[in-house]
Amino acid sequence: EAGVAQSPRYKIIEKRQSVAFWCNPISGHATLYWYQQILGQGPKLLIQFQNNGVVDDSQLPKDRFSAERLKGVDSTLKIQPAKLEDSAVYLCASSLGKGAGNQPQHFGDGTRLSIL
């Protein structure tokens, strides 16, 4: 079984520029998550999709972050404009369903974003 694929692995941009990350979940996984992991901290949920729909985006800074999941498969996360505090690893995860059966969440290896 192929894992969660993310690209790019690394990205360096200047503040106020825009950036986009891509995620391909495990085949058949209905639920997709984007997490932000700042150095020395645990992952923090940004947004959760169930198929095409958004389940939870309460911690997504909507003035600069946006995400979409077209056709209920791949997803993109965009930041525009980037701020210095956005430097972090952006992790994508997927799982079969929602609720307690949502475990395990399978994580990709993330995109490491550095803002200069």
Place this chain on the structure above:
Amino acid sequence: QKEVEQDPGPLSVPEGAIVSLNCTYSNSAFQYFMWYRQYSRKGPELLMYTYSSGNKEDGRFTAQVDKSSKYISLFIRDSQPSDSATYLCAMMDSSYKLIFGSGTRLLVRP
């Protein structure tokens, strides 16, 4: 106060030692408790998943939950250098949103 507190370490032990990793939490609504292992430059992977209080064992790993004290533990027996990683505790309430601790770095010396 953070919802989930975890000592960042690093924790350095010799090979073969018993390792104890711990988290405390403040939200009494948490029902599901997990431990993830994260190697450097990799995503987290689920190690243990428990519901409510009690113990759960899987090979060299034992997860322990004490809801009355709001305290969870992960024990690793016969630790190996390959266990060197960051260990993240995580919890869910009925909303099923994962709340992670900040992680403890573990180094097992050969």
